[in-house]
Amino acid sequence: DADVTQTPRNRITKTGKRIMLECSQTKGHDRMYWYRQDPGLGLRLIYYSFDVKDINKGEISDGYSVSRQAQAKFSLSLESAIPNQTALYFCATSDSRTAGWETQYFGPGTRLLVL
Amino acid sequence: AQSVAQPEDQVNVAEGNPLTVKCTYSVSGNPYLFWYVQYPNRGLQFLLKYITGDNLVKGSYGFEAEFNKSQTSFHLKKPSALVSDSALYFCARILTGGGNKLTFGTGTQLKVEL
Numbered sequence: 668d669a670d671v672t673q674t675p676r677n678r679i680t681k682t683g684k685r686i687m688l689e690c691s692q693t694k695g696h697d698r699m700y701w702y703r704q705d706p707g708l709g710l711r712l713i714y715y716s717f718d719v720k721d722i723n724k725g726e727i728s729d730g731y732s733v734s735r736q737a738q739a740k741f742s743l744s745l746e747s748a749i750p751n752q753t754a755l756y757f758c759a760t761s762d763s764r765t766a767g768w769e770t771q772y773f774g775p776g777t778r779l780l781v782l
Numbered sequence: 783a784q785s786v787a788q789p790e791d792q793v794n795v796a797e798g799n800p801l802t803v804k805c806t807y808s809v810s811g812n813p814y815l816f817w818y819v820q821y822p823n824r825g826l827q828f829l830l831k832y833i834t835g836d837n838l839v840k841g842s843y844g845f846e847a848e849f850n851k852s853q854t855s856f857h858l859k860k861p862s863a864l865v866s867d868s869a870l871y872f873c874a875r876i877l878t879g880g881g882n883k884l885t886f887g888t889g890t891q892l893k894v895e896l
Contacts, residue, residue, distance in 0.1 A: 671825070698882060707791075709872060709886035710826075725883070757825055761882055768814050768833055768876050771884060773825035 670694045671774035673758050679780045680748050688743045688777050690758030697763050699741040700771060701725075701733060704755040713756075716741055717763065748781045755779075786815070786856075786873045788887035795863045795894055803858040803890045805847075805873030814876035815856040816884065817847055821869045832856060843867070863894045 702710040712725030714733040759771040818826040830841025837849040873887040
């Protein structure tokens with residue numbers, strides 16, 4: 668979905684390096700999420716933010732941190748990358764004003780390789 | 783634990799034939815269920831969701847899913863498969879306990895052949 672963009676799309680880094688993955692959205696949604704996808708494991712939630720001042724850990728937050736710089740921007744950082752953080756990372760957004768349980772809309776993903 | 787399961791890693795079907803991609807959910811928690819599709823080198827795209835109401839849910843690209851409470855299933859179906867339907871399909875559900883967090887199945891690779 669072009670309304671949710673992620674940069675970079677691909678990244679190769681070395682063990683111990685600090686890297687940041689960025690997500691921006693023009694959908695006007697208040698809620699944003701970071702997931703990682705590993706083959707055979709589906710998607711797992713890393714962190715989520717329901718508004719600029721609300722940050723929450725997901726099921727696999729260890730080794731990661733996030734920053735919600737504005738309603739439209741949500742960054743994921745790996746403070747000291749390790750090889751088992753090699754994965755496909757997705758950002759998603761949703762709108763809490765939606766009646767019922769809102770749909771999440773995903774960015775194109777960032778493929779990260781940690782050597 | 784609240785979860786969804788996709789029992790098939792891969793499903794193969796001939797173009798023009800009906801397709802089914804299976805999903806079952808654990809009884810605990812709410813049965814708010816979603817289907818997403820991932821095309822190669824793309825993000826996940828929303829197909830459909832069941833929250834309440836009619837057990838047969840119609841979604842994008844001609845897909846539909848049937849919520850079956852007695853069998854705790856939410857299988858994705860399409861009457862006539864296209865080669866372009868070949869993709870990775872994920873079932874997901876809302877986790878209760880606050881918020882709009884999703885838990886995903888492990889995914890099913892659908893391959894539609896001529």
